[in-house]
Amino acid sequence: MKIALILSAIFVCAQISYGQSSWLELLPGAKKLSYDEKTGKQRLTGFVNFKYQGNVMFCDSAHYKERTNEVWAYGKVQINKADTLNLFCDSMYYNGKTRLAKLWGHVRIRDREYKLTTDSLDYDAKSSKAIYRNKGRIENITTNEVLTSVFGYFYPNTEESFFKGNVVYKSDELKLTTDTLHYNYLVHKVFFYGPTVGTTKDSKFYCDKGWYHVQKEEGFLTNHAKIEQAPRIITGDSLFYAPKRKFAEGRGNVQMLDTAQKVQFNAGFFTSDGNTLKDVLTDFPLIRIMKSKDTMFIRADTLVHFRDTLEKTLRIRGGKDVRIFQEKVQGVSDSLDYKKADGIMDLWGNAHFWSYNSELIGDTIRVFIKNDTLIEKAHLFPHAFAANELDSGKYYNQLAGKEIWSYFKNNELVRSEVIGQAKTIFYPEDEQKTDTAIVVKRMGLNRIFSSSLNVYLDSGEVTGISYITLPDGKFYPMDKINPDEQFLKEFIWNPFLRPKTWQELLKPRVQPIIKEEEKTPTGRNK
Template sequence: MLKLFRLDQIERRLFIDKSFVKLTYTFFFLFLSTFIFGQAKQIEILNTRTLKKSRGQTKEFVRLIGDVRMSHEGALMFCDSAHFFPKSNSIIAYQNVHINQGDTLHLYGDKLNYNGNTKQIDIRGNVRLRDPDLELTAPSLQFDRNTNLGYYTNGANIIGPSQKLWSQRGLYNSNNDMLQFKDSVVLVTDNYTVRSDTMLYHSESEQTWFYGRTVISGKNGDIYCKKGYFNALRETSWFVDSVFIYNESQLIRGDSIFYDQKREFGKVYDNVLLRDTAEGYEVTGAFAHYKESSSYAFVTGNPIYSLNVDGDTLHLNGDTLLTYRNNDTAERFLKVYYNVKIFKSDFQGRCDSLFYSEIDSTFHLYESPILWTGTNQMTSDNMDLKLRNGNMDSLFMTGNAFLMSETEEVLYDQIKGKNMYGKFVENELQRIFVSGNGQTVYNAYDENEVLLGINRADCSDLEIRVQDNKIDRIIFLVKPDATLYPVEDIPEGEKRLKGFRPRYDERPTRSDIFQ
């Protein structure tokens, strides 16, 4: 059973160029130990068709020709021919070389250099290493039988149960089925391709760790990260350090991301960004759950929903944000809970909670909603802001609707009614209709724009014209009960309508949203 380590623990175990240096020192001390602790067991010749004693320039050796078989400390060696050096207890094998160790590890190649004292293997030419979980092919391979470590430096292909991999350099540990890869690593499966600088792979459990700049390309998009982990059997992944997941229309970004491929479910941690360019919105926050199939996202940590509205951006902020899509109708929904703030360059608001439905393209504001546009402040029990073709279209204020406007004078223009309906033109509020129990207090001017006083009027239904986000005209749709009070004679009780409460100091700014 593979012992699992944390990523930082595995990273400390990760081989780099120094690993090969360490192997060299290992070979050197193993060689010395032969003389300190005694001579290693001699290589045994099991079979050959022809045996000839020969002498080279410096050494005597035995030529073995035809169906050569040898044995050494638990390993069987096969080849077409070989040179055996008894004094150095070493062999050079040629053609159809095959080494079988423990009935599980098989090594093939064209030429073999093997030292029986140090138990070091150097095999070259069409090298193939095979164990129950993988097959490795390479131009050359070095293998230490003492530690069961093999390494290559001239590139290799590895084929696993469901994966193919190539790298320039690598280290194979047959004790625990762990492989380490370095330089231009490419991992290919049926569903994705991984390109990385460094990678660890456990063949039995099909677990993969990757380090350095990594790009994962799949059928549904690409992933970029600097560190990660993937379990092929469970189909779960961890991506760490500046992670980006993107396709043609969507982007997910975070400091780290966990993803369950079977459930199409993920978790994003820190500096979260979920962007849908096709829909024209994005969500940011500190933590997110998301489900790919339904575009479900649950975001906390100062979540912000930003929507493109005719070249401008509408931002929504609250304690918790939830967006999802109906699987049957494909319409998208948005919910923002508690302490909701709304910001657009010419439009701001607050409420306790908010709900948006793509079915009617309407934002529903609940619990003491308030909106500001220009010098106007609007409040009611409930508010609905409707979009049309991505632009603000209309505003519905139901229950105790109240509109006030700051002026340069000492008074506020005020309009109150049971319900109000506002109409936007090119994203600017231009008309407001009051329905039921209409009351007004507004400054009255003469033709020279000199303040005459205030006009206090009651009228069940009326229309308000807005220009440059200021009240321009009030039109009474039925006969009003109106009184004009001169500036110096305004009764104290007529200056304020019931429910008057300026809240301009609560008006959110951009810095309040992006705190």
């Protein structure tokens, strides 16, 4: 964005100024000179050429009133200042005492770099202010820079310019439309107010208020701020962008949508570093991956997004209070490392994973993902445990071992394989048909130990168990189950940790108070 319209150089302002002799010096060329004693006016006609207060002036006719230091010029008016600046108009009035000037008709002001064109212009030399009120156009003679507006205000002493009303700036790099634009040459900043749209070769931005630093080539957008840079769309309460440093920052309701990858990032605070190809999200950050109907939501206190030079996601890392939500599976842990390019997500530190009425627990859970959202399998290690809730929490099928491999189909748990020191508590069922229905009856409790075993599930219900080596077990009928034998020592059941909706991820997780009667006989949370 080169909104550097070096506007302090565009306008004569002080050029038609007070400060030299108030005498009008007639130069050769005028065909006729007359004097009116009543009004005190001198009238010159016919290619008038004179010097007044250091400026050489040309016109078809002119009136000069020495008593009040007033000059009227008509017809092809031209003012030249040191051969570096020229002013043209159809007519002009200047009062040397009040130092007010008015120009009308095809007003053009030009220096070696810029040209201003307007219908009429007022200039107050005392307060150093120039104004056009009926549309103006500023052009850079050496480039394709053009600015148009309804109103223009110039303050050469402070080197500031204001433009208002349908302001449009165009250059080879940028088109900018806004309601009000303020340029301060001293600080090299352009400020814009009101609905603003900027278009560059590869991006588009919107805001209601903002600024751009011309020399540093960096800007700040606020009030409905939005940047479109395909395939990315970024919005936020405020956005700071420094393309020269390849750095961006967003604050307040920041959202970045990648339409190509179908990934959306939300955070209260967001930074993006193009040199390290890293994005950092804090203040309740959330990443949603929308490759299928079962969208994956990932949140943590801090999320770090790594990308390649083509802006594609390589890796996502999360620290503290990691939570994952999909309609069919959910997970929590202390930390997360998702190597998206490899389709591997590691959860470690109090890692839990849920599918239907099953909870998987491990020091580390490695999840294998296909097409970004489709869970294929999960590896729990070491000290792996899994529980399957029955009859609304009255009983639990349980698995424990050194490691557990769980396999999924359409994000539903269908099989678990326990490897090493496998232990299981399983409540087998028997179906009894009646004339009107099928009644499921629990047969009892099977407590079995084996080196390895497989558990098969359908819609969250265990349908069978197979043992790789000869099992060692015991069966208890339902009416003879000893409560001390009902739970493995590894048993943990944490329904309060499980996210129920993705909206829960946007709020702090509140640890519930567990009453004594809500604990299992092992003392574990139920």
